[in-house]
Amino acid sequence: MNFKEKLRDIVQENNSLLCVGLDIDSEKMPNFLFGNSNDPYFEFNKSIIDATKDIVCAYKLNMAFYEVLGLEGFILLEKTISYIPNNILVILDGKRNDIGNTAKKYAKAFFEILNADAITINPYLGKDGVIPFLNYKDKCSFILCRTSNPSAGDFQDLNFENKPLFSFVAAKIKEWNDFGNCGAVVGATYPDELKIIRKKLGNDIPLLIPGIGKQGGDIAITVKYGTNRKKEMAIINSSRGIIYAGNDDDFAESTRKAALTLKDEINLYR
C-alpha cells in the first residue's frame, strides 16, 4: 500500500485530517513523569498516542526534539515509531537536504532504517538533492514550499518575473511528481500563499500544514484553502497546543480533549 492509499484509508477510518506533533520537551512535559517513570519521554509519547490514535491521521516527529537528547533520543525515536499503530502515518520531520550521493543515505536512514511513511525535505539544492528521496515510490516526501515562521519570506517571497520563489518551488514539486509521491509543506500562517500553492498543485498532491495553534493559523481558512476538491489531501498539524494541553496526572485526557476539539473544528469546515 503506498502513502496516498494509506492516507485515504486512515482519513476515512478516523474521520480526521489532524496530525499530532510529538515534539517532546522536558521543559513543557508534566513534571510528575520525571519522578514516577524510568522512561518519562516514552511514557509521555505512549500516553499521547494511546489517547489520540482513533482521532488522528498521522503523527509527526520533529527530529530536533529527539536529536537534542543524544543517544537516548535516538532510542526513544525508534521505540516511539514502533509503538505507533500501523494504520496511522508516521511523518519524520527532519527537513533534510544534501547533494545526490549523500541524500541517498538520508533517504535510506529515514525510509529503511527508521521506517517512516513520509518525511520532510528542503528544496534549496534542487532536483538532484530531491530525487533520491522520491525514488522511494511508496513513501511521501513533503518538500518545504512556504514555511510557517515569521521570516519565511526572507527568501521564499523574493520575486522572479513577478512570481515569488515559493511559487517556483511549487512548480518544481509538480514537475518532480512522476511517481505521485511528492507532497508540500505550507504554513497555515500564510493563507494567501496556501491558496496559491493548492491551486498550483492541483487535487492530487498532499499538503502538510503546520502553523495551527500556537503559531496562530486560522482553521476555517486553512481547511478551505489547504484541502483539495474532495476536502482531503491536507494533513493539518498541531504539536504544542495539543500535547501540552494538560500538565497534571490527567494530561492524556486533556490532550485527547484538545485533539478532539481541533479534529471536530477541522471537520466542521470540510
Next chain:
Amino acid sequence: MNFKEKLRDIVQENNSLLCVGLDIDSEKMPNFLFGNSNDPYFEFNKSIIDATKDIVCAYKLNMAFYEVLGLEGFILLEKTISYIPNNILVILDGKRNDIGNTAKKYAKAFFEILNADAITINPYLGKDGVIPFLNYKDKCSFILCRTSNPSAGDFQDLNFENKPLFSFVAAKIKEWNDFGNCGAVVGATYPDELKIIRKKLGNDIPLLIPGIGKQGGDIAITVKYGTNRKKEMAIINSSRGIIYAGNDDDFAESTRKAALTLKDEINLYR
C-alpha cells in the same frame, strides 16, 4: 577561544587549508576491516585521523553517513568526535533548518551535545531559523549559499532584480554576522559564483568549500577565488578522493599521501 581564533591557529600550525570529510561508507571502505575488527567504522576513522591530523585544519563529518547506520552510527559519531585532537576543528555537516523554536534544539544538539566547532545550516527559512544557531557566539555556522551539486542552480540561480538568489543569501549572511560567527558554504564546482560570493562577503567570513576532487572543482581557481586577501579563511574539503585513496592494508598511508598532495597543491596557489 572562538572558532576563528582556533581556525587561524590550526591553519598556521599545520600549514593547511585542507578539511578531510569522514564520510564513512561500507561499500567503499577497505574490505579487510570488516573481517578483522570489532568496530570497523571507528577503526577506519581512527586510522584516517591518525594519518592526517598533522596536515589538516578540520574534519567534516556529514551526518547522513552516520544516520544511515542507526544507533551504531550515533555511537560512532560521538566516538569519532572525541577522538579528533582538540586543536583541529570539527565541522558537523547536517544542513539543518527549522523554525526558531525548533532550530534552538538543533543548535543545542550540535553545539552542546555533540560539541561541534562548526556546523552547516540551510537558509531557506530565513532569519528566525538561523539566529538560534548564531547565538552560539564562539561556534561557527556555515550557511549554504551556492552548493556544489549539478542542480544547485534550480533555485539558487533564479534572478531577482538581476541578482541570483545565492547573492541575496550572501547579503543576508553578511547582515546576520553581528557576532562574527557566520560562514558560507560555496561549491568549488562553480568558480564564478565563488568569486562573486568572496567579494561580497569580504575578508572576514570563512568559506567552507566542498567540490574538490570527485566532484571536479579546480584547485588553483578555488584557492584564488575562495581565500581572502591573506590567502586564508577558506576551508577546502575533500572526502571520497582522500579517505578512499587506498583499499589495502596500507590504506591509511594512501590516504596520507593523497591528503599531503592536496594540501601541498592548495598551498602552491596561496
